[in-house]
Structure formats: C-alpha cells, structure tokens
Amino acid sequence: MTYISQDFKHGSGLQIGEQTIIEPEVVVGNNVKIGHRVTLKSGTIIKDNSIIDDHCITTGACIIGSHVNIRTGAIISKSTIIEDYSFVGPGVITNHTKHVSHGRHDNIEDIQLLTYIGYGSVLGSQASIVAGIKIVPQVILGAGTIVVKDLLEPGIYIGFPAKKTVDLPQEYRMDEPENSGFIYLQKKVLNHLKTYIPHLKVEDKYKIL
Numbered sequence: 001m002t003y004i005s006q007d008f009k010h011g012s013g014l015q016i017g018e019q020t021i022i023e024p025e026v027v028v029g030n031n032v033k034i035g036h037r038v039t040l041k042s043g044t045i046i047k048d049n050s051i052i053d054d055h056c057i058t059t060g061a062c063i064i065g066s067h068v069n070i071r072t073g074a075i076i077s078k079s080t081i082i083e084d085y086s087f088v089g090p091g092v093i094t095n096h097t098k099h100v101s102h103g104r105h106d107n108i109e110d111i112q113l114l115t116y117i118g119y120g121s122v123l124g125s126q127a128s129i130v131a132g133i134k135i136v137p138q139v140i141l142g143a144g145t146i147v148v149k150d151l152l153e154p155g156i157y158i159g160f161p162a163k164k165t166v167d168l169p170q171e172y173r174m175d176e177p178e179n180s181g182f183i184y185l186q187k188k189v190l191n192h193l194k195t196y197i198p199h200l201k202v203e204d205k206y207k208i209l
Contacts, residue, residue: 017054029066043196047084059096061196063184071125079112079197081184083137085174086117089125096131112197114190114206118182120174134205137176138168150205185209 004022011030016022020034023042028034032046035054043061046052050068058064060078070076070088077096082088096112113132117123121135124143129135134150141147142158151157154173155164177183186209194200202208 011048035072041078043078043192045192053090061193063189063193065119065184077115077131079131079193079200080115080117081189082117083119083121083183084177085120087122088117089123089127089143091126092123092128094129112200114193114200114202116182116185116206119176132201132203137182138173140168140172182207182209 002018002020005024005026007024008022008026010028010032013031014028015033017034017036017038019036020038022040025042026040026044028046029048031049033051035052035056037055038052039057041058041060044058046064047066049066050064052070053072055073056070058076062076062078063081064070064076065082065084065086067085068082071090073090074088074092075094076082077094079096080094094115096115115129115131116134118135118137118139120138122140124141124145126143127141127145129147133147136152136154138154139151140156141162142156145158145162146160147162149161151162153164154168156166156168157164185206190202190208
C-alpha cells in the first residue's frame with residue numbers, strides 16, 4: 001500500500017516506486033528518485049538529483065543533500081545530515097543516542113546527537129555509524145566498517161573500530177565547495193531538525209555557518 005501525505009512538497013521530475021510511505025512534512029527537491037517500499041518519516045528533506053533506493057528508511061527529521069545515492073535497505077536515522085555527492089551503500093545504518101531510564105519515570109531527557117557525513121563520502125555496504133559522529137568530506141568506508149569515533153581526515157577506513165589504512169588516492173578526490181564540504185552546517189538547517197527533535201544536541205566540535 002502506498003501512502004503519500006497530502007502536504008508532501010516536491011520539485012519536478014519526481015519518481016516514486018510502489019508501496020512507499022511518505023509522512024507529513026517531507027520535502028523533496030527536483031529530479032529525485034524514490035524506490036519501492038521506502039519510508040520517509042516527517043521532517044525528512046532530500047535535495048535535488050538524489051536517489052533513495054528500494055527498502056530504505058528515514059526514521060525522522062534528517063537532511064539528505066543533492067546528488068546523494070542511498071542504496072537498498074539503508075536506514076538513515078533522525079538527526080543525520082548527509083552532504084552532497086555522498087554514496088551510502090546497501091544496508092548502511094546511522095544511529096542516534098538516547099539517554100534512557102530503563103522504564104523508570106524520572107527526569108532524564110532523551111538526547112539526540114547530530115551525526116554528520118561530509119561532502120563526497122562513500123559508505124560501503126553494511127557500514128554502521130554510531131550516534132554523534134562527525135565524518136569529514138571525502139572519506140571512504142569499507143564494507144562492514146563500524147564507526148565509533150569521529151573521522152577527521154580524508155582517506156580509506158576499514159574494520160571495527162574504523163581505522164584509516166591509506167590516504168585517499170588522487171583519482172578519487174573531488175573539488176570541494178566553499179566551507180570545506182560542510183554545506184548544510186547552518187543555523188536554519190539545525191533549527192529545522194530541532195523543530196522535530198527538541199533534545200537535539202549539537203556539540204562544540206561543529207562550526208555553525
């Protein structure tokens with residue numbers, strides 16, 4: 001069953017597969033392709049010329065940049081920003097952190113940490129990224145890599161935990177835009193996320209444009 005909210009906003013050239021669910025307050029740009037059995041939760045924004053393949057899920061408010069390719073079965077959690085020209089392989093999972101009380105009724109708030117994937121990065125199939133991770137532009141993760149701390153240098157990373165093995169070969173390098181590949185690290189973008197994620201925490205390691 002396909003469900004598309006009546007307030008769904010999108011540009012021209014949109015393609016949508018069968019049995020896809022698009023919740024209220026989702027915004028999609030021009031020439032975006034959304035596959036079969038995709039779920040886009042409220043607050044999801046997808047920029048121009050991006051592909052969301054079959055069986056992908058966004059779990060809440062997130063930003064997916066332009067010319068991003070998200071392959072089959074990837075799960076993009078709320079509070080995630082993916083910069084332009086990135087590739088997210090099949091089965092990739094990004095996560096968010098919650099401080100939970102294990103069923104107790106106390107005053108501990110749920111804290112959501114911002115996860116940031118820089119411009120032109122490639123996340124290999126089945127890679128997993130824990131909450132609150134910052135990945136600089138032009139990082140390549142090998143298949144099955146698990147990222148548990150920030151990746152602050154371009155290069156190729158593999159393993160658990162992710163470890164840099166080599167510098168990024170010149171033939172894989174892309175010309176970065178202004179702001180060193182952090183296009184969407186803006187107050188208006190973060191304000192959008194906070195509308196849906198009141199307890200979003202943006203750590204000091206981020207320089208807000």
